[in-house]
Amino acid sequence: MQIDIEVNNQTLSARKGETILEALAGEGIQIPTLCRLEDFTPTGACRLCVVEVEGRDHLVPACSYPVEEWMKIRTHSPRVIEARKMIVELLLSNHPDDCLYCERNGHCELQRLAEELNIRERRLSGRKSRTNLDLSSPGIVYDPSKCVLCSRCVRICEENQQVSTLDFTGRGNTTAVSAAMGKDLNFSNCIQCGQCIMVCPTGALHDKSYLDAIQQAVNREDMTTVVHYAPSVAVSLAEELGMKPGKDMSGLINRALKKIGFDKVYDGTFASEIYVMEEAAELADRIDKGDALPVISSSCPAWVKEAEQKYPDLLPHLSTVKSPEQIAGSIIKRYCLESSDRGQNDIFSVAISPCPAKKFEAQRQEMTHQGISDIDAVMTTRELARLIKLYGVDMHAIEPAAADQPFNKDRSAARLTASLGGTNEAILRTLYYKITGKDLKNPRISKMRGARNTKYFSFQMENQDLNFAALSPLGDIRELMEDMRNEQVTHHYVEVMACKGGCINGGGQPFHHSSQTVRSRMKAIHNQEDKMDTRFIHHSPEVKRFYSDYLDHPNGEEARKLLHTRFSARDVLL
Amino acid sequence: MVEQTTQQQLKDLLIAMLSDYSDRQVESNNREAIERLRRDKVDQPVISLTYTTASMIAGADLTYQAILDYLEEREIDASLRLSGSLGLGNSEPLMEVQLPGKTRVTFSRVEPEKVSDILDAVFNNFIPEEHVLGQHINELHEPWEHVPNISELPFFSIQKRLILQNSGMIDPESIAEYIVHGGYRNFLKAIRNYTPEEICDLIEESGLRGRGGEGYPTGRKWKNTLSSPAEQRYLVCNAGESDPGAFMERMIMESNPHSLIEAVAISAYAIGAEKAYIFIEGEYEVAVSRLKKAIAQAKEYGILGHDIYESGFNLNIQLHQGAGAYVCGEETALIASLEGKRGMPRPKPPYPSRKGFMGQPTVVNNVETLLNVPVIVDHGPGWYHQTGTEKSAGTKIFSLSGKIDRSGLVEIPMGMPLREVVYKIGGGIPDNKELKGILVGGPAGGILTYDHLDTRIDYEEIAELGGALGSGGLVVIDEETCILDTVKYYMHFLKQESCGKCIPCREGIRRMYEILDNITQKPGDEQGASTLQRFKGVINLEKLAHVIRDTSLCGLGRRAANPILSTIHWFRDEYEEHIFERKCRAGVCQELRTFYIDVDLCTGCTICAQKCPTGAIVGSAKHAHFIVQEKCIGCGICYESCKFGAIISK
Amino acid sequence: MDSIAKILERYPFVERENLIPILQEIQQEQGYLTEEAVREVGRYLNLPASKIYSLATFYNRFRFHPLGSYHIRLCRGTSCQVHQSGKLEKKIIGELGIEDGQTTTDGLYSLEVVSCMGACGMGPVMAVNNRYYTGVTEDQVEEIIAYYRETEE
Known part of the structure; x- marks a missing residue:
């Protein structure tokens, strides 16, 4: 039902039951918010969206207050502006004054609010809360001094991920956000998916950066620096550099990384192809033997950690194939060692990834060879943008370039793995070929596309009904896991991604404030599919040559040694 | 057998x-x-001792033991019972003796060593006047001579005890005594003679308003809930109190727990709730144990449970012990706490009457509000409305304390001037000191002055002066109390008790506290940055207070600025003295004191110089000393250590 | 361990509204809440540990460390404040070197500042374990603390 309300002396039409904020959206009136999170119930915590409603003694929060017919609203009266200003000043009075050195300098919502509310004087000052910087974890830095207690990280961790690492502790002016028992992140059940970083309005949660180490390596003459980037990075970097969202940046990234000084620049798509080959082979093998079905994907390191701590009994179901990142890591080190006279210690391998959990994964003991990590440093998409700016590369002005041989493949079905359901899609094609000896007539599996959190698909191959599922975010997998424990699952393959929508929405991707952005990244991935050289990975000549040169055949003895891994239960406080 | x-x-x-x-x-x-059962007739002496938290703190355990020993030693056949509190705060423990045929006579401050003297005397038909408080005169019993009638004592004479009537008169742990004094009659009347809608009507007509907060009409709140379609409705009795300086609810629950059970039962019936919660502060151990007993007894007597007295009404009352959070006085926070969550308020709407506990329609009322319900059912709304003022019907219970001669639990008709409460009931300020202010409504209330003594106590009048009836705390302060120090104390309390959710409350209160702290402390350097900070704070204090009031999520934050705004208004001169003259007239803000040595009185004993923590006192033995003001931090150690009164504080 | 299991048995319904009562019982039994208790209760109620820790740190009376042999409670209600309980607080803190909610390193004393004990007519009030002191002065604080220290020796 439509009703009329009066806003700033103008009559507007609103839907009965919607909030003031919803009613004003698209009406040309902007109201600041801080604790608001798209698709989440408003908490009314930050009070920045307060407006004046005639007849009400106090200002009311636009985010949670429903519109009513009689309402006369003033969104920017002197009283409202003074209140908003004072609220931001209060936050600033308990905030470090190190904006210029801050990780979020220029991207900070608090900074923007202070700017927009024209705060130019320090009217309030006082003692700041005492806090400890938490540098314990490989992927995420938590600096509580910058926390504004908006609860966005708490909500995303609890509701989307259902990991619930973070929550409020204490009360009153000593309220803080922390893990259970006040533990540092690395000793908590944090899976380092980085979704908290994505929603943090300030620099309280940010990337643990290894850029210094990377630069040092690049600067060293006696070091071969090798870099590869994940497919999802190629479709999201554009946003961070002020370019059109969804633009495929592969060529430009290749050129930029070369300019920065990396000796070898590889496209991670190749590793994803190997990943799909291995995964399909393992799946075919386990279907054949009826062994520990369904196979659950393990390419997402955040999910792997969650499985190790929350579902240790289900670990045998996890596919033993390493993640594409780590496949790249092991192949690249081995290839470089064979193709040059460098020793293990003279190669510095960098991965560019959409995900802080990859930093954690790269430090896992299983991902080392003779005590040395396969990947020496990981950077997120955001950090890549920073590095590009640091080296003064103008992405608008440079020409695209191809990645280095032999890992220069960019157009491949393997790129689908960046988005939820894509792993299923790519694997299915290869699996179908493996089982039937034929290629799918219509390789596009639309049930595995789209923005849904859970996707299911059934397919008949050689009189077998095979069931596939793709699930994200982690909050949506619980039911299936419980069913597995009760042996009520008929799936053969389950793809799990910790982040909603998959790697294109990873915790290391450019900050965004709407699901629209993620959709444009997904679209970019799917649009590429049409122009792909390799829709069927198993036919890729490069892949075939790789196997014949190095590993014999997928899921074979050599391949298992190099490209597969193992998991073990973790005892953490859940 | x-x-x-x-x-x-x-x-x-x-x-x-x-x-x-x-x-x-x-x-x-x-x-x-x-x-x-009513003790209208007793065959043997009945001795009863108040056993409440307050009397326990005053040593009632020892007195109880002393009475037992006394009776045993002398082989006296008497019955020893416990009772609740009459409400007198500083006369505990009270011991009451009823000899067959005689009135009940009460003795105050009965320490264990006094027991035998008093009882010896009474059993010999003699009343030791120095210990006696008074007697309860009635037509059934022969009164004692020369013993005042308790109801005529100044503390009691102008009170109007609708709710506290039986408090202190019956054994709180005996359902029998409650029933023979008319207990649970009103509950049966309600479930037998009225529909829930009719009870809501009665309450609305009576003009009863919520005693805890801003006085929302109780009847209207109930009707909103009753009219919300639901699988289940809940009644929640907020017995959390946890306001420093308010002990009324605790004392009532300790003294007459069944009255609360009855009130909750009627109210639950009225809103169509079959489950009710009493949310009580877990620290109130005595009250918790008595309520537990009362609930068990009520179940045993069929007053709670299934198809109560064949009315078809079912009710289960559950006691929930709070774990300590002042903010749980806010209804949505209380509900969160009941649900097993952090007691953080959420935005309203939706109001609990539509979406409360477990998402179902819920009424949250505090103890005092609910206790009015049986009274209204008993006497009818018209009768009830005769007490109090036009807009604020009934009585109001206060916890009267502070710098006052007689502190305690006070029930007065709405509309009584403050003066009568302070001077007639409370007996005024002790030691001939002057009244400075009255703290009305706890940490989030206001502070009224001498000039407001003729204010009639009701919601509107008190609110207009910047106070709030709120919790019912009424703390009197005298000239020895510093207004800023008191407000600072409240801000300290509130900054810890804020739930920490919304920014204005969480960050704002601590800044207000710091601004006050700056004003009341000696700055390190009067010229430098701290002075600038002090003045900036002062300039913005009022603005800040207004924004906190205007934007906070819940009542705690909205009212947190009350103490500051009301005192800036009524005690501006005291603020200015602190700020500009750097002086505290009450001598409480220690750091603002300046000390001088009277050279004529100083004997040069050197004790002050030895004790001074900053070496600010110079002088040689047997010669008058001198205080170097630049070094003095105003701690006052010298002042306290001087045996000759030679150190003068200004 | 066993005692936690026994307490949980008393709550046959896995409902979050039982969380506070369960924690209260555990604390009553064990004196404070341990990581093990948080883990067990979380498992039983299907709640993440962070939620339990978060809840317990919100309320005044949950503790994660043991009390001292002599638990001092000081009333800081308004009436006691008016009667100078603030000075007593400073005195205790000065004597023991611990703040509200802390326990001395020798495990002898712990301090809890209480918002109101309900004996407003007798302030300032303090208690050591179950023994109450009314109308306490600064000097008495010193004596009381010394008394228990001597008792211990």
């Missing part, structure tokens, strides 16, 4: 009496048994 039978008979009798409450046939058939 014999005893058990009589117990069972007694129970049957009481149940029969309840079922028959309107005809009173059972009552008249069993007159004698009931008289005994």
Whole structure:
């Protein structure tokens, strides 16, 4: 039902039951918010969206207050502006004054609010809360001094991920956000998916950066620096550099990384192809033997950690194939060692990834060879943008370039793995070929596309009904896991991604404030599919040559040694 | 075995009496048994001792033991019972003696060593006047000579005890005593003679308003809830209090727990709730144990449970012990806490009357509000409305304390001027000191001044002066109390008790506290940055207070600025003195004191110089000393250590 | 361990509204809440540990460390404040070197500042374990603390 309300002396039409904020959206009136999170119930915590409603003694929060017919609203009266200003000043009075050195300098919502509310004087000052910087974890830095207690990280961790690492502790002016028992992140059940970083309005949660180490390596003459980037990075970097969202940046990234000084620049798509080959082979093998079905994907390191701590009994179901990142890591080190006279210690391998959990994964003991990590440093998409700016590369002005041989493949079905359901899609094609000896007539599996959190698909191959599922975010997998424990699952393959929508929405991707952005990244991935050289990975000549040169055949003895891994239960406080 | 039978008979009798409450046939058939239960007739001396938190703190345990020993030693056949509180705060423990045929006579401050003297005397028909408080004169018993009637004592004479009527008069742990004093009659009347809608009507007509907060009409709140379609509705009694300086609810629950059970039961019936919660502060151990007992007894007597007295109404009351959070006085926070969450308020709407506990329609009322309900059911809304003022009907209970002669639990008709409460009931300020202010409504209330003594106590009048009836705390302060120090104390309390959710409350209160702290402390350097900060704070204090009031999520934050805004208004001169003259007239803000040595009085004993933590006192032995003001931090150690009164504080 | 299991048995319904009562019982039994208790209760109620820790740190009376042999409670209600309980607080803190909610390193004393004990007519009030002191002065604080220290020796 439509009703009329009066806003700033103008009559507007609103839907009965919607909030003031919803009613004003698209009406040309902007109201600041801080604790608001798209698709989440408003908490009314930050009070920045307060407006004046005639007849009400106090200002009311636009985010949670429903519109009513009689309402006369003033969104920017002197009283409202003074209140908003004072609220931001209060936050600033308990905030470090190190904006210029801050990780979020220029991207900070608090900074923007202070700017927009024209705060130019320090009217309030006082003692700041005492806090400890938490540098314990490989992927995420938590600096509580910058926390504004908006609860966005708490909500995303609890509701989307259902990991619930973070929550409020204490009360009153000593309220803080922390893990259970006040533990540092690395000793908590944090899976380092980085979704908290994505929603943090300030620099309280940010990337643990290894850029210094990377630069040092690049600067060293006696070091071969090798870099590869994940497919999802190629479709999201554009946003961070002020370019059109969804633009495929592969060529430009290749050129930029070369300019920065990396000796070898590889496209991670190749590793994803190997990943799909291995995964399909393992799946075919386990279907054949009826062994520990369904196979659950393990390419997402955040999910792997969650499985190790929350579902240790289900670990045998996890596919033993390493993640594409780590496949790249092991192949690249081995290839470089064979193709040059460098020793293990003279190669510095960098991965560019959409995900802080990859930093954690790269430090896992299983991902080392003779005590040395396969990947020496990981950077997120955001950090890549920073590095590009640091080296003064103008992405608008440079020409695209191809990645280095032999890992220069960019157009491949393997790129689908960046988005939820894509792993299923790519694997299915290869699996179908493996089982039937034929290629799918219509390789596009639309049930595995789209923005849904859970996707299911059934397919008949050689009189077998095979069931596939793709699930994200982690909050949506619980039911299936419980069913597995009760042996009520008929799936053969389950793809799990910790982040909603998959790697294109990873915790290391450019900050965004709407699901629209993620959709444009997904679209970019799917649009590429049409122009792909390799829709069927198993036919890729490069892949075939790789196997014949190095590993014999997928899921074979050599391949298992190099490209597969193992998991073990973790005892953490859940 | 014999005893058990009589117990069972007694129970049957009481149940029969309840079922028959309107005809009173059972009552008249069993007159004698009931008289005994009512203590209208006693065969042996009955001694009862107040046993409440307050009396326990005053040493009631030891007194109890002393009485037992006394009776045993002298082989006296008497019955020793416990009672609740009459409400007198600083006269505990009270011991009451009832000899057969005589009135009940009460002695105050009965420390263990006084027991034998008092009892020796009473058993010899003599009343030691120095210990006696008074007697309860009635037509049934022979009064003692020269002993004042308790109800005529100044503390009691102008009170109007609708709710506290039986407090201190009955054994709080005995449902029998409650029933024979008319207890649970109103509950049966409600479930038998009225529909829930009719009870809501009664309450609305009575003009009853919520006693805890800003005085929302209780009847309207109930109707909103009753009219919300739901699977289940809940009644929640907020017995959390946790306001420093308010002990009324605790004392009532300790003194007459069944009255609360009855009030909750009627109210639950009125809103169509079959489950009710009493959310009580877990620290109130005595009250918790008495309420637990009361609930168990009520179940035993069929007052709670299934198909209560064949009315078709079912009710289960559950006690929930709070774990300590002032903010749980806010209804949405309280509900969160009941649900097993952090007690953080959420935005309203939706109001609990639509979406409360477990998402179902819920009424949250505090103890005092609910206790009015049986009174209204008993006497009718018209009668009830005769007490109090036009807009604020009924009585109001206060916890009167602070710098006052007689502190305690006070129930007065709404509309009584503050002056009468402070001077007539409370007996004024001790030691001939002057009244400075009255703290009304706890940490989030306001502070009124001498000039407001003629204010009539009701919601509107108090709110207009920047106060809030709120919790019912009424703390009197005298000239020795510093206004800023008091407000600072409140801000300290609130900054810890804020739930920490919304920014203005969480960050704002601590800044207000710091601004006050700056004003009341000696700056390190009067010229430098701290002075600038102090003045900036002062300039913005009022603005900040207004924004906190205007934007906070819940009542705690909205009212947190009350103490500051009301005192800036009424005690501006004291603020200015602190800020500009750097002086605290009450001498409380220690750091602002300046000390001088009177050279004529100083003997040069050197003690002050030795004790001074900053070496600010110079001088040689046997010669007058001198204080170097630049070094002095105003701690006052010298002042306290000087045996010759030679150090003068200004 | 066993005692936690026994307490949980008393709550046959896995409902979050039982969380506070369960924690209260555990604390009553064990004196404070341990990581093990948080883990067990979380498992039983299907709640993440962070939620339990978060809840317990919100309320005044949950503790994660043991009390001292002599638990001092000081009333800081308004009436006691008016009667200078603030000075007593400073005195205790000065004597023991611990703040509200802390326990001395020798495990002898712990301090809890209480918002109101309900004996407003007798302030300032303090208690050591179950013994109450009314109308306490600064000097008495010193004596009381010394008394228990001597008792211990």
